[in-house]
Amino acid sequence: MTSVPLTAGHVAPDAHDPHATSTGLDNKKIAIWAFIGSECMLFASLISTYLIYKGRSKVGPFPHETWTDPSTGKTLHAILNIPVTSASTFVLLMSSLAMVLALAAVQNKNVPKRTTGERILGNSSLWLLATAALGITFLGFQAYEFTSFVHEGLSIRTNLFGSSFFTLTGFHGAHVTAGVIWLLTLFAIDRKRGLGPRDEVNVDIAALYWHFVDVVWIAIFTLVYLIK
Amino acid sequence: MATIAATPAHAHESHAHPTGLRSWLATVDHKRIGTLYLFTALFFFLLGGLEAEIIRMQLQGPNGHLVSAETYNQLFTMHGTTMIFLAIMPLSAAFFNFLIPLQIGARDVAFPRLNAFSYWVYVLGGIFINLSWLLHAAPDGGWFGYAPLTTRAYSPGLNIDFWVLGLQILGVSSLAAGFNFITTIINMRAPGMNLMRMPMFTWAAFVVQFLIVLAFPVITIALVFLMFDRFFGTNFYTTAAGADPLLWQHLFWIFGHPEVYILILPAFGLVSDVLPAHTRKPIFGYPVMVFSLILIAFLGFGVWAHHMFAVGMGPIADTVFGLTTMLIAIPTGVKIFNWIATMHGGSIRFTTACLFCIALVAFFTIGGLSGVMHASPPADLQQTDTYFIVAHFHYVLFGGSMMGLFAGVYHYFPKITGRMLSERIGKWHFWLTAIGMNLTFFPMHFSGLLGMPRRIYRYDAGQGWDGFNFASSIGAYILGIGTLFLVWNIIKSLRSGTRAGNDPWGSPTLEWAIPSPPPEYNFARIPTVTSRYPLWDMKQPVLTADVPHTQRGDKEMDVAIGGKTVGHPHPAPAPQSTRVAESAMHIETETYSAAELGIALPDPTIKPLFVALGLVIMLTAPLFMHEAQMREIAGNAAGHRTAMTMFWVFALGGASLMVGMLYNWLLTPLESAHH
Ligand SMILES: [Cu+2]
Numbered sequence: 001m002t003s004v005p006l007t008a009g010h011v012a013p014d015a016h017d018p019h020a021t022s023t024g025l026d027n028k029k030i031a032i033w034a035f036i037g038s039e040c041m042l043f044a045s046l047i048s049t050y051l052i053y054k055g056r057s058k059v060g061p062f063p064h065e066t067w068t069d070p071s072t073g074k075t076l077h078a079i080l081n082i083p084v085t086s087a088s089t090f091v092l093l094m095s096s097l098a099m100v101l102a103l104a105a106v107q108n109k110n111v112p113k114r115t116t117g118e119r120i121l122g123n124s125s126l127w128l129l130a131t132a133a134l135g136i137t138f139l140g141f142q143a144y145e146f147t148s149f150v151h152e153g154l155s156i157r158t159n160l161f162g163s164s165f166f167t168l169t170g171f172h173g174a175h176v177t178a179g180v181i182w183l184l185t186l187f188a189i190d191r192k193r194g195l196g197p198r199d200e201v202n203v204d205i206a207a208l209y210w211h212f213v214d215v216v217w218i219a220i221f222t223l224v225y226l227i228k
Numbered sequence: 229m230a231t232i233a234a235t236p237a238h239a240h241e242s243h244a245h246p247t248g249l250r251s252w253l254a255t256v257d258h259k260r261i262g263t264l265y266l267f268t269a270l271f272f273f274l275l276g277g278l279e280a281e282i283i284r285m286q287l288q289g290p291n292g293h294l295v296s297a298e299t300y301n302q303l304f305t306m307h308g309t310t311m312i313f314l315a316i317m318p319l320s321a322a323f324f325n326f327l328i329p330l331q332i333g334a335r336d337v338a339f340p341r342l343n344a345f346s347y348w349v350y351v352l353g354g355i356f357i358n359l360s361w362l363l364h365a366a367p368d369g370g371w372f373g374y375a376p377l378t379t380r381a382y383s384p385g386l387n388i389d390f391w392v393l394g395l396q397i398l399g400v401s402s403l404a405a406g407f408n409f410i411t412t413i414i415n416m417r418a419p420g421m422n423l424m425r426m427p428m429f430t431w432a433a434f435v436v437q438f439l440i441v442l443a444f445p446v447i448t449i450a451l452v453f454l455m456f457d458r459f460f461g462t463n464f465y466t467t468a469a470g471a472d473p474l475l476w477q478h479l480f481w482i483f484g485h486p487e488v489y490i491l492i493l494p495a496f497g498l499v500s501d502v503l504p505a506h507t508r509k510p511i512f513g514y515p516v517m518v519f520s521l522i523l524i525a526f527l528g529f530g531v532w533a534h535h536m537f538a539v540g541m542g543p544i545a546d547t548v549f550g551l552t553t554m555l556i557a558i559p560t561g562v563k564i565f566n567w568i569a570t571m572h573g574g575s576i577r578f579t580t581a582c583l584f585c586i587a588l589v590a591f592f593t594i595g596g597l598s599g600v601m602h603a604s605p606p607a608d609l610q611q612t613d614t615y616f617i618v619a620h621f622h623y624v625l626f627g628g629s630m631m632g633l634f635a636g637v638y639h640y641f642p643k644i645t646g647r648m649l650s651e652r653i654g655k656w657h658f659w660l661t662a663i664g665m666n667l668t669f670f671p672m673h674f675s676g677l678l679g680m681p682r683r684i685y686r687y688d689a690g691q692g693w694d695g696f697n698f699a700s701s702i703g704a705y706i707l708g709i710g711t712l713f714l715v716w717n718i719i720k721s722l723r724s725g726t727r728a729g730n731d732p733w734g735s736p737t738l739e740w741a742i743p744s745p746p747p748e749y750n751f752a753r754i755p756t757v758t759s760r761y762p763l764w765d766m767k768q769p770v771l772t773a774d775v776p777h778t779q780r781g782d783k784e785m786d787v788a789i790g791g792k793t794v795g796h797p798h799p800a801p802a803p804q805s806t807r808v809a810e811s812a813m814h815i816e817t818e819t820y821s822a823a824e825l826g827i828a829l830p831d832p833t834i835k836p837l838f839v840a841l842g843l844v845i846m847l848t849a850p851l852f853m854h855e856a857q858m859r860e861i862a863g864n865a866a867g868h869r870t871a872m873t874m875f876w877v878f879a880l881g882g883a884s885l886m887v888g889m890l891y892n893w894l895l896t897p898l899e900s901a902h903h
Contacts, residue, residue, distance in 0.1 A: 021415040027338040030411040034441055038403060042445035045479060049453070049464070056470040156462050160470050163462035167452070185891075 032205040036212050039175075043216050046171055047223060050164040057159035061152060064228045079154055080225055081145065088141030089221050092176075095134030096214045099207045102127035106203045109196040124203075125190045131210065132183040135176050142173050165224065172220060175213045182206050254832035256340035257748055261347050262326030263644060266637075268351050269318035270718075275358070276310035277711055279303045284668070284704035287697050290689035300685035301368035302387070306358075308371030309391065312491065313398045314354045316625065319633045320494035321350070321402075324409055324433045326644060330739035331427045333418025333757060335750050338411035340830045341893060342404055348840035349401035356844055357394030360387065367391030370683065372484065373454070375465035375476035380458045389854050392455050393847050399444050399451075400843065406440040409433060418738070420757035427737045427760075428517055432497025435521045436490050439528065443486035450479035459850055474539060481532035489528045491625060492592075493521060495632025496563060499585045502639045503567060505735040506582035507574030510761060510775050512566045520559035527556040537605040538612045546605040553603035557596060564593055579733075580654030584635035587662055591627025595620055598673065613683075616676025622669040634661070634714075641718075642732050646744045647725030653717040660710030667703025671696035730815060736761035736772070747819040749827045755813050762813045828899045835893040842886025849878035 021027060060067025061076040068075045105124035113119045120126065146166070149155075156166040186206055189195060195203060255261060283303050286292040295303065325343065329336055337343050360366040365386040369378040378388045413426070413434045426434070453464035454476070463469035465476055504511050511517060533541060533549040541549075567589050576582060598620040602608040611617060634657075641649050675696040680687065687693060731740035740763055742751060755762065764771045822829045856871035 022417045022421075023415055025415065027411050027415050030414050031338065031407045034407045034410045034437075038406070038441040038445050041442050042449060045446045045449035049449070049475065049479075052472065052475065053470075056472070058468075058470045156456070156460060160463050163456070163464055167456060167462070167464075 026201040028201050028205050029208075032208050036208065039212065039216075043171070043219070046164075046168045047219065050168050050224060053160040053164045057161045059159050061149075061154045061158070061161075063161055063165070063224070076153060079149060079152060081148075082225055084141065084145065085221065085225050088138050088145075089217065091134050091141065092138045092214055092217055095131050095138070096211055098127050098130040098134060099210045102131055103200075103203050103207045106190075106195045107197055107200055109194070124195055125187055128183055128187040128190060128203075132180050132187060135180040135183065135210075139173060139176055139180070142169065142176075168220065168224070172213070172216060175216070179206070179210050179213055182209070250834075251832065253837055254834040256336075256344050256830045256832060256836070258325050258329050258337050258340065258343055259644070259746060259748075259750075261343050262322050262324075264347055265318050265322035265325055265350070266644065268347075268354070269315050269322055272310055272314035272354055273319070274711070274715070276307050276315050277708060279307040279310065281704055281708050283307060284701040286685060287687075288701035289698065290687055290694055292686050295685070297685045298368065301683075302361075302366035304683060305367045305370050305391070306361075309357065309367060309394075311625070312371060312487070313395065314350075314357075316491050316629050316633070317402065318350055320433075320436070320491070320629075321346075321405060323429065323494060323498065323633075323636055323640065324405070324436075326640065327427075327739060328409060328412055328430055328433055329416065330643075330742070330746065330750060331430045331737055332413060332416060332421050333738050333751060333755050334412065334416040335754075335827065336830065337408050338416055339408045340898065341833060341836050342408050344833075345836035345840055346401045346405040346408065348837045349397060349404070349843060352840055352844040353394055353397035353401060356397060356848065357390055360390035365390065367394075372480055373476075374480075375454055375457070376467060376471075376473055378454060378476075379465050381466075386851060386854060388454075389458065389851055392451050392458070393850060396448065396451055396455075397844055397847055399448050402440050403444050406437040406444075409437045410441065413437075418751075418754050418757055421738075422757075424515065424518070425757060425760045428500030428511060428514070429494070429497035431518050432493045432500070432521055435525045436493045439486045439490050439493075439525055442529070443483045443490070446479055447483035450476055450483070453479075455850070459853055474536070477536050477539065478532070481535045482529070484535065485532045486525075486528045488621075488624070489524055491629050492632075493524070495588065495629045495636070496521070498632045498636035498639070499567060499588050500563075501735075501737065502581050502635045503570050503585045504761075505639070505733045506579055506585070507571050507576045508734070508771060509570055509574040510736075510764075510772060512569035512572075513562075514760065514775075516562060517566055520562045523559040524556060527552060527559070531556055534603060534608070537608045550603050550605050554600060557600050557603070560596060564589060564596070579638070580649070580651055580658050581635045581638035581733075583655075583658045583662075584631050584638065587658070588628055588631035588635065591623055591631060591665065595623025595625075595627055598623065611676065613681055614676035615672040615680045615682060618682055619669050619672035619676060622665075622672070626665055626669065634658075637714075639733065639735075641721065642728030643739060643744045643746070645722060645725070646728050647721045648728050648732060649717050649721045649725065653713055653720065657710050657713035657717060660706055660713060664703050664705075664707030664710050668700050668707055669703070671699040671703075675700070730817060731763065734767070736764040738762060741814070742816045743819055747822075749822045749825060749829060752816050752820065752825055752827075753814065758813065763815075766813055766815070830898045831900055833893070833896070835889050835896070838889040839886050839893060842882045842884070842889060844882070845878055846882030846886060849875050849882065852878060 023030070054063075060069065061079040063080045064078050066075055066077050101121060102124055105122050105127055108122055109124065111122070113122045149162075154162045154165075156162050183206060186195065186203060189199075252260065252264065255264075282295065283300070286294045286300060325337070325347075328334075357367070363386060367373075367390055368385075368387045369383055369391065373388065373391060376382060378391075413430060417426070453462070456462040457464050457466065463471055465471050465473070467473050500511050500517060531549060531553045533545060534553045537546055537549075567585070571586070598616070602611045602617070602620065638649055638654055641647070675693045678692045678696075680691070680693045680697075687697075728744045730743055732744075733740075738755060738757070739746075741755065759765050759772060760775050761772045852871050852875035856868050856875060859867035859871055
């Protein structure tokens with residue numbers, strides 16, 4: 001039986017980089033993927049509930065059908081406004097494009113820029129702000145949609161459709177809001193000290209989150225708005 | 229025989245752990261957080277046990293009159309909620325925290341401050357939910373909180389509000405810890421610690437984290453619906469508006485069944501690491517043990533409706549869920565046989581830890597068998613909502629989870645505190661627990677089959693239940709006395725326990741290569757791992773003759789992403805000599821300060837505690853909203869305004885504390901630039 005006692009003489013800082021990881025990926029990158037996996041279950045629960053309750057509401061307004069109130073005789077039209085939501089969906093998709101450009105700009109911060117085009121593409125603050133602004137625009141559309149629905153007689157209490165619709169899209173909106181705050185924080189840091197390649201992972205995880213929230217909206221837009 | 233124990237360090241006293249309350253509040257050391265989890269969870273275990281004792285006193289004889297029906301409802305609800313969310317899960321978390329970094333050869337978890345946050349959310353959530361007792365409004369809807377029963381229409385009081393909000397708080401804690409441990413296990417392993425070399429406990433913990441991050445969001449949403457129904461008047465569980473009365477049951481059990489594996493798999497993992505140490509044999513069928521864990525986790529998401537056979541889902545759903553439930557018994561049974569095979573032919577030392585392992589194998593099997601019985605829908609229709617079910621899940625949770633966790637406590641207490649628990653008192657604890665538990669829960673099979681329903685607060689004499697209930701109550705008292713022996717043992721050990729040394733049991737895994745308690749940096753030199761049982765390779769190679777090895781360590785970690793092997797090559801491939809194993813793996817007996825070794829450790833910080841506090845204050849706010857609504861109904865306009873003011877104070881105050889501290893935390897680097 002042998003062993004090598006560790007004496008003070010042997011003690012030295014690790015030969016390898018203490019921050020080297022088993023996969024070579026940054027810890028934050030793995031954590032954000034685990035988080036996104038968890039979020040998938042969150043939205044899956046919300047979307048399933050919406051779909052299970054589709055068509056089960058006892059009173060209107062309904063998403064895709066008109067409804068006549070038997071007591072008043074008043075007719076409420078189908079409430080979802082597909083053209084407006086298509087526009088807001090387009091805005092959110094464009095925000096993902098801006099996010100890609102923001103990440104690329106941070107990664108290539110130290111690459112020399114010669115033309116005006118390269119300077120614009122390499123302006124990380126611009127693209128971070130653009131992503132946030134498009135996110136805010138999307139939220140503006142959602143605020144408009146929510147208020148007009150309430151105006152037309154659909155609140156979160158009205159029927160099963162109202163409860164499940166507002167909760168689902170509200171959860172998504174809250175995620176967009178959190179993303180906007182995250183992006184604006186990155187923007188502020190970029191203005192203050194400039195984000196560079198060493199910050200890549202911090203922008204990368206924000207981008208992954210943002211794209212995820214975007215993908216969730218594609219699912220919601222398809223399942224809630226497009227499919228009757 | 230070469231020296232293992234060098235002269236202990238004495239010249240480094242000034243670098244010892246900082247002590248005092250503040251050092252605990254601000255700690256980000258996974259070992260201290262694990263210790264906090266351990267003692268907090270043991271406290272809640274005693275509290276949940278006390279609730280159970282009152283329940284058994286009430287049911288000791290027919291027509292018990294110790295407590296009212298209302299109090300009884302609160303007792304059984306809080307007993308279940310406490311044991312599941314405040315005792316067993318956090319006891320597992322204590323071991324996750326303490327052991328995962330040590331077992332994989334890391335200096336800490338991936339996100340030490342997030343780890344502190346998880347603990348503080350847990351302890352504040354536990355306090356929050358128990359504050360309801362002071363208002364005589366403890367949750368009373370069962371640990372499963374079935375809606376519509378728990379909607380405002382049928383449960384108007386604050387009771388369910390405490391439960392809904394408390395569970396949301398505890399969910400945040402588990403989720404944050406889940407992301408942390410997944411990252412830690414994937415990314416922080418020492419060189420050579422391949423996935424198939426990880427200790428079984430780390431494997432079980434790894435699988436459990438996936439169950440947590442995938443199952444908890446579902447209960448989160450179910451609880452959000454219930455919260456919205458209760459506070460904002462939505463219709464998710466309002467059947468009059470067309471709601472499906474089964475929505476809650478589905479969502480709850482999609483979470484709830486994986487939850488039972490969240491409760492049992494850590495105990496399985498502990499037993500799989502403790503048994504080999506005390507039987508002097510490697511675990512039998514390591515790969516099968518790993519794959520059965522993964523299989524149980526997968527199947528665990530496909531069996532939830534076996535909790536709902538009685539609601540009339542129809543023959544197809546009943547058949548499918550009956551079959552998947554029977555299927556899941558196979559990987560579970562494999563584990564039982566592998567433990568038996570591990571013991572077979574081993575030189576077993578019947579220590580307290582070992583006895584608790586054997587108890588798990590025996591008692592969990594009884595619970596598993598009754599579980600397969602009600603996997604069959606026709607049998608389940610006879611048994612559902614009777615004491616037979618109570619017997620079943622106490623055999624798996626007490627006879628399974630708690631036995632495994634007790635084994636873990638006896639085995640790892642020396643590592644955690646540096647002092648041994650008394651074997652003599654431990655044997656008292658073990659035998660009283662084993663006898664008490666069987667005397668409590670075995671008769672429930674019979675009272676259940678004779679038709680005694682669950683959750684009744686009293687029963688008439690002459691139904692054939694009296695004797696069984698009396699036996700159960702006597703058993704519960706014996707169990708309570710047994711638990712006091714554990715408390716005594718812990719106090720005695722902390723005061724005057726024998727010093728443990730590095731490795732009192734002759735265990736094979738990395739955590740035993742370092743002093744007890746481990747120094748704050750864990751490993752002075754990160755070890756290079758060449759097999760599943762690195763310490764036995766050094767000390768008793770004959771024990772690991774059949775375990776796969778590599779002589780020189782591996783070139784890369786065996787992590788493949790998209791078919792591509794990734795990861796850093798090991799920095800210094802060891803030379804080809806017979807002394808390789810020795811230079812790769814070593815025993816550390818001296819402790820230094822991190823500064824002496826040039827190891828950068830995370831700075832202590834109290835910010836995670838304040839973020840957790842902000843979160844809990846924010847989630848307390850809805851209680852005032854409920855109060856405001858009650859006062860409005862009562863026509864008390866001034867009272868309504870006061871309550872709403874309180875609502876906003878708590879909501880905005882908590883939110884700004886949380887966000888402000890979170891920003892402060894995220895913008896502060898983990899460790900100061902230079903030590
Ligand atoms: Cu189940």
